[in-house]
Amino acid sequence: MPAVAPTLPDDLREDPRYYLRHFQFVLDWVAAHHDSLLAESEWKFIVGFGELPEVSQALLVRMVSRKGELFRLSRLDYAEIGDSDRALVPLVEAGMVIRDPLIGLDELFAQLRVPELRQCFAERLAAHGIAKSATRQRLLDVIQEYEEAGDAEPQRRRLSHWWTETTDQLVQLTVMPVCDRLRLMFFGNLHQTWSDFVLAELGLVRYQQVDLGELSHAFQCRGDVDLYLALHDLRGRLDEGESIEALLTEIPPPAQDNPWLAERRARLLYRLGQQAQRDGDIPLALHCYGLAGPGEARIRRLRLLERQGEYAEAHRLALEAQASPCGEAEQQGLERLLPRLARKLELPRPELPPTRQPRARVLELPADHLVICGSVELAVRDAISHSDRPAWYVENGLITGLFGLLCWEVVFAPLPGAFFHPFQHGPADLRRDDFVARRRRLFDTALARLDDGSYRDVILDHRQRCAGLANPFVHWELLEPELLSLALDCIPAMDLRCMFQRLLLDPAVNRSGLPDLVQFLPGERPSYRLIEVKAPGDRLQDNQRRWLDWLGRHHISVEVWHVEWRHD
DNA sequence: AGTGAACAAG
DNA sequence: TTCACACTATCAA
DNA sequence: GATAGTGTGTCTCTTGTTCACTCC
Ligand SMILES: [Mn+2]
Ligand SMILES: [Mn+2]
Numbered sequence: 001m002p003a004v005a006p007t008l009p010d011d012l013r014e015d016p017r018y019y020l021r022h023f024q025f026v027l028d029w030v031a032a033h034h035d036s037l038l039a040e041s042e043w044k045f046i047v048g049f050g051e052l053p054e055v056s057q058a059l060l061v062r063m064v065s066r067k068g069e070l071f072r073l074s075r076l077d078y079a080e081i082g083d084s085d086r087a088l089v090p091l092v093e094a095g096m097v098i099r100d101p102l103i104g105l106d107e108l109f110a111q112l113r114v115p116e117l118r119q120c121f122a123e124r125l126a127a128h129g130i131a132k133s134a135t136r137q138r139l140l141d142v143i144q145e146y147e148e149a150g151d152a153e154p155q156r157r158r159l160s161h162w163w164t165e166t167t168d169q170l171v172q173l174t175v176m177p178v179c180d181r182l183r184l185m186f187f188g189n190l191h192q193t194w195s196d197f198v199l200a201e202l203g204l205v206r207y208q209q210v211d212l213g214e215l216s217h218a219f220q221c222r223g224d225v226d227l228y229l230a231l232h233d234l235r236g237r238l239d240e241g242e243s244i245e246a247l248l249t250e251i252p253p254p255a256q257d258n259p260w261l262a263e264r265r266a267r268l269l270y271r272l273g274q275q276a277q278r279d280g281d282i283p284l285a286l287h288c289y290g291l292a293g294p295g296e297a298r299i300r301r302l303r304l305l306e307r308q309g310e311y312a313e314a315h316r317l318a319l320e321a322q323a324s325p326c327g328e329a330e331q332q333g334l335e336r337l338l339p340r341l342a343r344k345l346e347l348p349r350p351e352l353p354p355t356r357q358p359r360a361r362v363l364e365l366p367a368d369h370l371v372i373c374g375s376v377e378l379a380v381r382d383a384i385s386h387s388d389r390p391a392w393y394v395e396n397g398l399i400t401g402l403f404g405l406l407c408w409e410v411v412f413a414p415l416p417g418a419f420f421h422p423f424q425h426g427p428a429d430l431r432r433d434d435f436v437a438r439r440r441r442l443f444d445t446a447l448a449r450l451d452d453g454s455y456r457d458v459i460l461d462h463r464q465r466c467a468g469l470a471n472p473f474v475h476w477e478l479l480e481p482e483l484l485s486l487a488l489d490c491i492p493a494m495d496l497r498c499m500f501q502r503l504l505l506d507p508a509v510n511r512s513g514l515p516d517l518v519q520f521l522p523g524e525r526p527s528y529r530l531i532e533v534k535a536p537g538d539r540l541q542d543n544q545r546r547w548l549d550w551l552g553r554h555h556i557s558v559e560v561w562h563v564e565w566r567h568d
Numbered sequence: 569a570g571t572g573a574a575c576a577a578g
Numbered sequence: 579t580t581c582a583c584a585c586t587a588t589c590a591a
Numbered sequence: 592g593a594t595a596g597t598g599t600g601t602c603t604c605t606t607g608t609t610c611a612c613t614c615c
Contacts, residue, residue, distance in 0.1 A: 013578090018578085019577090019578095065576090065577090066575085066576070067574090067575070067576085113609095113610070113611090114610085114611070114612095133612085133613085135611080135612070136611075136612095190579095191579060191580085192603095195576095195577080195578085195603095196603085198577080198578060199578090199603065199604070201578090202578065202604085204578095204603070204604045204605080205603050205604080277595090278595095278596085303593095303594075336592090336593070336594095340593090375584095376584095395582085395583085396582085425603085470603080511582095512581085512582060512583085513582090513583095516583095535584080535585085537584090537585065537586080538583095538584060538585070539584095539585095539592090541582090541583075541584085543582090543583095544583095
């Protein structure tokens, strides 16, 4: 295995082909770290790319970075490349680009401008007597009618055949799949793109740098990369509206030893089930939910069974689920389902843990405050906020932010598999259920700062040193110094510990559902309160109820305020 | 001619 | 290439 | 009260260009 770490040149801001250096860096990185995961075709691409003239490399990367696979030559105009037609020649020879590819009518309509489409289809549009102001969609409808009139199969033709008078050329990239695969192997996901490099270089997004172990990789085997790509493809086709049955037959088998990919697969199955339910195909939806396994899908499945009148089966499965619980949200769903099912089956009402009602009150406000303040939360904040009792609209940002600042080093601890490239917002295993367990001692140490009073300095110190760096728990724009120091002055360490402990129970899920407002009450007891604002017609969401329940049980001052608008 | 969405690019 | 929250409609007890 | 579905602002930043669409 090559031991040389790929490097990026330092002074890329002067280099007009900076994007090519980024791309080459990824190729080198993948070749160095993932050589065993590459197949013949990827090696062929990497080697072939290296043999291209630099202008051709640059043009290819420009195309890869842009949207879609089809490009008009007239839109490939780059000062640092020059004559694109000439730069294309080696790309076409290498099979990376096709000249004048076969395209369908929809692709043609996406490539040509409306005046060009009028020219292209002048005769048929004239015969149809189409209005001059017709939109592109209208033109497409008309031409589609002509195209579909004869045979059912929609024709694919070259641009030069669709529009013989064209003066432009169309080219098509063929290497998008291999480039996506390489991008995935580098980033460990497909939502980060080639432009992440330049955003980081310009300092628009700043990342905490973590010592990457040489053995830190997103993928351990090629099968996992294939699985990720397959799931991604299926989800794209789901969004395109392809039939659920067809997609379901292509769902790959579950990953045995990769919980991360198993979870992605389950989420896709859950979405397939939701779509099937929307389409009214209940048996198919039940099937998808069943395959998706425990969690949200299990609840949806039980509710569907209930709606089908299959009370006994639903009840049996609900008890089974309760025996192997999967998260508080699922538990909450079961606690609503079981009494209903028991009633239908004329069984005794099941024992439920007592639910505590959060303290609630009604606040009357002039109706025009909604417009003046912009939102109901801000209207309440402005109504109660005074200089000696300041209130802030923080939602989840304050508590998670304090947590992120206190536990900064834990979040960015260089555990194996957590960090593998320099553009990560947070550890890759943040959503895994062993995230906390793997860092238990580190979290214990960080939270111990709450006991000896040193947490205040830790938080303020991280605020100073890390300001602006991406952190999945910290939203810098909210954490003004004034808010931070008020929070540290007014929220007792014991309360912080309590709330942080619930965050640690399920950091990914419990980051949300915290109340809208915090009001600081310096010199009073308690010295702050949390307020969830509810406009008329709004009601507590499940995650908000779970947080309120926890806060109430631990005697943290929290209230739900129902606003009523007063019309004068 | 003006507006706004989409895209490209650094 | 979401995610978190609000809002609305409908059904049932 | 429960559930399902939709809407909204956010969307890694900011700027400039192109184009579609609409209005006059
Ligand atoms: Mn809120
Ligand atoms: Mn609220």
